[in-house]
Amino acid sequence: MAGQIPQSFIDQLLDTVELTSLIGEDVALKRSGNNYQGKCPFHDDRSPSFSVSPEKQVYHCFGCGASGNALTYAKEKRGLDFIGAVEMLAKRQGVEVPREDVSPAQERAQKARQRLYDVVQAADEYFQWNLRNAANKAGAIDYLKGRGLSGATAKRFGIGLSPVSGQALRQHLTQSGFNDDEMEKAGLLVRKPGRNYDRFRNRVTFPIRDRRGRTVAFTARVLDDSKPKYLNSSESDIFHKGKVLYGLHEAITANRTLERLIVVEGQMDVIALAQFELPCAVATSGTAITADHLEQLCRLVPQVVFCFDGDKAGKKAGWRALENALPMMDGQTEFLFLFLPDGQDPDSLLQAEGTAGYHKQLSQAVALTDFLFDHLCVDLDMQRLDSRARLGGIVAPHLKRMPKGLPKELMLDELARRVGTDKTAIRDLVDHAQPAPIEPAPTPAPEPEPEPPAEPVTNDGYDELMNYAGSDDNEGTDYYADFDPAPMPIGEAPAAPEAKLELPPIGINLPAQAKYLQCLYHLPSLAVEPMSWAHEGAWERAINQVIEAIVDHKIDSTAALMGYFSNTDIGRIFAEFTRRDPLIAQDRLAAQWQDLENHRDRRSAKLERRGIKASGNDDASALARLIAARNAAQTQKKP
Numbered sequence: 001m002a003g004q005i006p007q008s009f010i011d012q013l014l015d016t017v018e019l020t021s022l023i024g025e026d027v028a029l030k031r032s033g034n035n036y037q038g039k040c041p042f043h044d045d046r047s048p049s050f051s052v053s054p055e056k057q058v059y060h061c062f063g064c065g066a067s068g069n070a071l072t073y074a075k076e077k078r079g080l081d082f083i084g085a086v087e088m089l090a091k092r093q094g095v096e097v098p099r100e101d102v103s104p105a106q107e108r109a110q111k112a113r114q115r116l117y118d119v120v121q122a123a124d125e126y127f128q129w130n131l132r133n134a135a136n137k138a139g140a141i142d143y144l145k146g147r148g149l150s151g152a153t154a155k156r157f158g159i160g161l162s163p164v165s166g167q168a169l170r171q172h173l174t175q176s177g178f179n180d181d182e183m184e185k186a187g188l189l190v191r192k193p194g195r196n197y198d199r200f201r202n203r204v205t206f207p208i209r210d211r212r213g214r215t216v217a218f219t220a221r222v223l224d225d226s227k228p229k230y231l232n233s234s235e236s237d238i239f240h241k242g243k244v245l246y247g248l249h250e251a252i253t254a255n256r257t258l259e260r261l262i263v264v265e266g267q268m269d270v271i272a273l274a275q276f277e278l279p280c281a282v283a284t285s286g287t288a289i290t291a292d293h294l295e296q297l298c299r300l301v302p303q304v305v306f307c308f309d310g311d312k313a314g315k316k317a318g319w320r321a322l323e324n325a326l327p328m329m330d331g332q333t334e335f336l337f338l339f340l341p342d343g344q345d346p347d348s349l350l351q352a353e354g355t356a357g358y359h360k361q362l363s364q365a366v367a368l369t370d371f372l373f374d375h376l377c378v379d380l381d382m383q384r385l386d387s388r389a390r391l392g393g394i395v396a397p398h399l400k401r402m403p404k405g406l407p408k409e410l411m412l413d414e415l416a417r418r419v420g421t422d423k424t425a426i427r428d429l430v431d432h433a434q435p436a437p438i439e440p441a442p443t444p445a446p447e448p449e450p451e452p453p454a455e456p457v458t459n460d461g462y463d464e465l466m467n468y469a470g471s472d473d474n475e476g477t478d479y480y481a482d483f484d485p486a487p488m489p490i491g492e493a494p495a496a497p498e499a500k501l502e503l504p505p506i507g508i509n510l511p512a513q514a515k516y517l518q519c520l521y522h523l524p525s526l527a528v529e530p531m532s533w534a535h536e537g538a539w540e541r542a543i544n545q546v547i548e549a550i551v552d553h554k555i556d557s558t559a560a561l562m563g564y565f566s567n568t569d570i571g572r573i574f575a576e577f578t579r580r581d582p583l584i585a586q587d588r589l590a591a592q593w594q595d596l597e598n599h600r601d602r603r604s605a606k607l608e609r610r611g612i613k614a615s616g617n618d619d620a621s622a623l624a625r626l627i628a629a630r631n632a633a634q635t636q637k638k639p
């Protein structure tokens, strides 16, 4: 029997299929903001009510409620079963579907990996929240404004802020259900005997996202005099510097068709270019560009421009990029090299001369061939016969590394012209040459360890933050566009009783009740029977309404649930879930549900310890009594 299709393959498939082009085969799509819109391929649509998000790789119809990803599209539109859909998409991408038996060990490894994504994601949300709310946000916002970044750009790149205290993130993540081990593995925590502390403190944080947009690591810049100036997450199971390109996800989502990608040296350059409406730059994270990086770029665009500083280090980095590019010169991708005037980087150039200045520089980028010959001829006097012969000997080993094809033929022509001989002799020379050895890419140095926070490690910063969150000082909150000061994103923050169903802005953890609803929406089978709540607000009522609908009407799919609640407040929240996180994995939902339930159990246990009998349905009345007691105590305190 054929084994299981590895989840990693399905992930990769969803990663590489361009949903807009898949759906574009059936209906015409037009760009509208970040999304594409068109007439729904699933129902008789008069006005375009169907929208596709290339960023999230999902679609949603506001008319009939159809929604999903490339796989659901293939299933529902093309009438395939799951395996058939995977095979169809794989064929489209020209890849074979691998099969494997998943051992318990592999399954454990997969789960551990997912936990890493989750913990980094939680840290990401927390950092972004801090930039809008933390006590040290003013310095960070001043710094970003000083670099010319708008709030919108900061938001797009998910720029955040780590608190001053060495314990704030750790404490937040602990409360969200992660342990030190997971934080350390994700490169967020420094572990020392007797004292574990946050890796990033008082730094502006830049999430490093993989192609699919999942945050896998951070780069962080100091706001004080600490060393080092820039600090990256250490490498982890989900973050390999030699593979991830900073800005690639943002570039893909900002451009419907990407014609060109610019490889720059610094992450800040990527952001600066995007700020100046050139959202097509990528950078490595503290490592030289690798063959792996280049392969990703070549698959995506017909033109790659390497942009380096004009100094010696820049030239060296350029040469390394050239060495890696040679074996990929198959005529599909053009490589250009741009060396900026001495002392300039893209950021400073843009600040000084704006987009026009940068475009002028771009137009002067040289072809790989020119860079290669210029670099190798630099010490040769081409008027002299022996120098010309030497050139042949020097260049041949490099040409040897090129694949057969037109680019190589043209290079042979060029070398023959420069040496002043015929092509046959040059071809012979190249054929017999040893391929030039390329300097192995230096293994990225381990990230320096940030200095430990001043003794003693306390959670002062955290408390300060908690208090700050409640203060009225909202100065600067308008920096991060269209975000309101938001509640502290603790994993289990109690939801304030609300009159209306309203989700917090993207980036802020959902309150527990919304998470219940989210689980039910994606996985209706979780519904068993209505729940008892200490406090019955809009959310609690909605949860029970949904549970009852699922049970009473035997609803077994998200689409059916969506249909049932269409044009209601709950339906509006469902549409929002689809828009925000439709790819949420089933096992993750089940785990989330379990966490929520465990939390309810723990709460009951806590109540019991306090002498309040709480079990089963008594939970509700016990909680109600506790809350009533607390409220009474608070009322008494007030003058």
Ligand SMILES: [Zn+2]
Residues within 6 Å of the ligand: 040, 041, 042, 043, 045, 050, 061, 062, 063, 064, 065, 066
């Ligand atoms: Zn529709």
